[in-house]
Amino acid sequence: MTHEDELRATRLAYIALAHLVEPGRRDLGVLVRQVGPTVALRDLVAGNVGDDLRQVVAPRLATIAPRGRFAEALLHAARATVDAERLGVELLTPVDDGWPHQLDDLVRLSVEGRGTVDRHTDPPLCLWVRGAEPLADACDRSVAMIGARAATAYGEHMATELAFGLAQRGWTVVSGGAFGIDAAAHRGALAAGGVTVAILACGVDRPYPVSLSGMFERIVDAGGLLLSEWPPGSDPHRARFLVRNRVIAALTRGTVMVEAGARSGARFTLHRAMRLGRPALVVPGPATSASSVGCHEEAREEGVRLVATVADIVEDVGRIGLDLASPRRAPERDADVLTDLQAQVLDGVRQRAARTAEEVAAAAGVSSRDARATLPALAELGFVVASPDGRYRLARRVNPDGVAT
Amino acid sequence: MTHEDELRATRLAYIALAHLVEPGRRDLGVLVRQVGPTVALRDLVAGNVGDDLRQVVAPRLATIAPRGRFAEALLHAARATVDAERLGVELLTPVDDGWPHQLDDLVRLSVEGRGTVDRHTDPPLCLWVRGAEPLADACDRSVAMIGARAATAYGEHMATELAFGLAQRGWTVVSGGAFGIDAAAHRGALAAGGVTVAILACGVDRPYPVSLSGMFERIVDAGGLLLSEWPPGSDPHRARFLVRNRVIAALTRGTVMVEAGARSGARFTLHRAMRLGRPALVVPGPATSASSVGCHEEAREEGVRLVATVADIVEDVGRIGLDLASPRRAPERDADVLTDLQAQVLDGVRQRAARTAEEVAAAAGVSSRDARATLPALAELGFVVASPDGRYRLARRVNPDGVAT
Structure with missing residues (x-):
């Protein structure tokens, strides 16, 4: 096999693996790091892996490689490549030039992870991307903006204003494409003519929620990106949002939590940013607002910083952002x-x-x-x-x- | 001289000194610490001190001891003692049992002080106190609440609520008796039936501002205190407010800044609390509010902590408050x-x-x-x-x- 052939096979193996398991599984990630994706896929198809992984993979394996053959899995991956091309979607794997290698930092999270939510924190195996801008360039100077779906007018105002200001200064605003703070952040960046990236928990061909589809189209039209670890056609399962959040934290130079109630899931994303060595930033609000309780509680934690202006954010992500692993x-x-x-x-x-x-x-x-x-x-x-x-x-x-x- | 006589002379010397100079002067403080208040007063009366101090003291010395005699100065002090008694005001000096010795920490500020505002940070020489509660007891578990005079409705609401909650938990609320945040803090503590202390920049016999005199009377009636470093009858000069602020910071276990614009003088008080090793706490507000800019900027400084609830404040001052000099x-x-x-x-x-x-x-x-x-x-x-x-x-x-x- 030539080097080119080998690279192509590796690529197909990553794509096949991404179709067989939900993203973030540590056991598969460890296997891939030990033996490479091609051998890992071969072992998986042959049932030559741990019990857990074998049982989890079985149902999808029956669809993708019904006769239990390695070549079937590769063929499925090749078809997925063609499908992506047909949809105008870029399909990236870790061996591709455009892969954003800051995601490799997630290996660290995966090793440290203890709780339920922290179990599926391994780096993605594949990314599907819609939009013209090369992903790595778009995320080189990027800030994640996160917060509650049920945001207040104040929260949405702050997300819009801060995203607008960041986009004006050439920063890419990354968020999750949801209602509330996410949508306000994307819209603020769009209003400034900036690049914004929506990281979805479903296929990029049918972004969810449907009622925001106008916004998703504008993101792509304006040179921004829709991004997913799930193949086109995938549904936005509940668990996928939590798994997806680690990518928001890892892809960016820092995470800004604009508004979050005491039990908001956004706090997990903030914690992940922090554990990845990225600046973890929170926006203050009225101490009387239940929607800011999560921000204020986080602001009292070691390592979390308060940001009230665009200048504050740029100061914090600009400085440390020079090196995502600054503390080390x-x-x-x-x-x-x-x-x-x-x-x-x-x-x-x-x-x-x-x-x-x-x-x-x-x-x-x-x-x-x-x-x-x-x-x-x-x-x-x-x-x-x-x-x-x-x-x-x-x-x-x-x-x-x-x-x- | 018996020990009693000596103590009485020392006490009178402190009182005479307090009438001769504005509080906080480092040069006089150093002299007193070197030779004691009696010899310091004798030197001052004899003109046997540095040029600066001699010239500053001259006008008042001409009134208090027109013939340049030490005995005249002591006599003036004795009269001040009688005056205070007549007004029902307690007159405390550092040799009195009820003196709050946490004020001694100001020596440290004085030594470190560089800027104009920081020049007059020496501990007080005397305190005039109106109210029944012994000062040291009242301030044993106390929190300073500071902020802008031109407070917003939100700021006054927060000051009232936090002071109410602190008073409910048995904490004394200390503030400056001014409009805005100060008055809201005093009133919140009063509403909870708590002890509150107003530290004034004028004589305790005629608390300023006059339109708050109802509140001042209620403070005293409710078992709280009015406190000043200036003798009864003193006017509230502009500079006196800044000088007074160090006592607010030093007397308490921590300082909470509720609302402050970018250039608010409250920030100096917060910095002094911090340099004294006391918790420096700020209350968040809307990032859109100019009245919270100072709080949010301070929250980004090393050592300043955000507090959004009474529990937050108690956690921060309660823990470190065990020992005002905890870092050392x-x-x-x-x-x-x-x-x-x-x-x-x-x-x-x-x-x-x-x-x-x-x-x-x-x-x-x-x-x-x-x-x-x-x-x-x-x-x-x-x-x-x-x-x-x-x-x-x-x-x-x-x-x-x-x-x-």
């Missing part, structure tokens, strides 16, 4: 050592796309002279890497688990 | 080592009044059996001291500067 970073590479100008210039550098000093200057909103003067120092400090052709990209980071991010 | 406490005496029951029992022990196990139980709200079982352990841990007659009081604390608190 070596001190000599800490963003705190940077001057304001250096930090601003660094914001204009990307990890996957090497940029000229001029492009960095344009992205960061500084003069070309400042960018040219600052980038060599950032390279010396280890924040950026200079190519021989004079372009710069963010230095590759490796966390203590050896997972490149 | 030796680790083996840290309240964190205590069980919940031990901490609760400790809350019932006082520093100045030794209590039986039964009295501690009643104050702490635990069974006598629990109190009897727990107090010996607390004594062993160094938190309380047992008297031979089986009573307990809080262990005396000494901070690293050697100032007993």
